[in-house]
Amino acid sequence: MNTVLKSSARMGLLAAGIAAATYPLLLRRRCLTWGATHDEAGSVLPGDELLPGPCLVATRAVTVDAPPGAIWPWLVQMGSGRGGAYTYDWIENLFGLDMHSADEILPQFQGLKAGDVLPLGATGPRMRAQVVEAQQALVFQSEDGNWVWAFILRPEGETTRLISRNRIAAPDAGPLGRLVTLLIMEPDSLIMERKMLLGIKERAERLARIG
Structure with missing residues (x-):
């Protein structure tokens, strides 16, 4: 039995080692640029100037069969x-974020303006709206300055490209922290953000059909 357990442990370590070596080489770029074109991933977007020289940039995107006016709300x-985050609420709420994804437009939250502060749960970072350009760009920055999250709307005929960009600095992260971010946080962020973008897409397209 001990031999089997030791063999399983070795296999587990080997698999982890292979994943650690493979992800940066073969999968990381796809993870950080899911849905985005080469030009979108490489372009300068509103909000980039708020955090120069980040340690991590993720640009993800989706095509929405609706005009910007159906996405913006x-x-x-x-x-x-x-209105929540349109992703996996149960995962968000494991961390006490109080996320409940709405399936309807909530008029009481439509007046967002630059300078407004949005908390992410009771203990999460407070995000301040830095750029609010209706139906074009919405950019938040954490109050510690280490996280900028931008949403950009680019009309393309009868569709709209919804682009999400995260710029993150981690000035106090040591080697272990950087490894955890690389192998755990980055793939996890793709799972959550992909669900969010598709959730917004579904809601916006439904709204456009009704409207």
């Missing part, structure tokens, strides 16, 4: 105790 009502 879902973006401005995002947040804890507001």
Whole structure:
């Protein structure tokens, strides 16, 4: 029995080692640029100037079969105790973020303006709206300055490209922290953000059909 356990442990370590070596080489770029074109991933977007020289940039995107006006209301009502994040609420709420994804436009949260602060749960970072350009760009920055999250809307004929960009600095992260971010946080962020973008897409397209 001990031999089997030792063999399983070795196999587990080997698999982890292979994953650690493979992800940066073969999968990381796809993880950090899911859905985005080469030009979108490489372009300068509103909000980039708020955090120069980040240690991590993730640009993800989706095509929405709706005009910007059908997408914008879902973006401005995002947040804890507001419209949620349109992703896996049960995962968000394991961390006490109080996320409950709305399936309707909430008029009381449509007046977002630059300078407004949105908390992410009771103990999460407070995000301040830095850029609010209706139906074009919505950019938040954490109050410690280490996280910038931008949503950009680019019309393309009868569709709209919804682009999400995260710029993150981790000035106090040591080697272990960087490894955890690389192998755990980055793939996890893709799972959550992909669900969010598709959730906004579904809601916006439904709204456009009704409208």
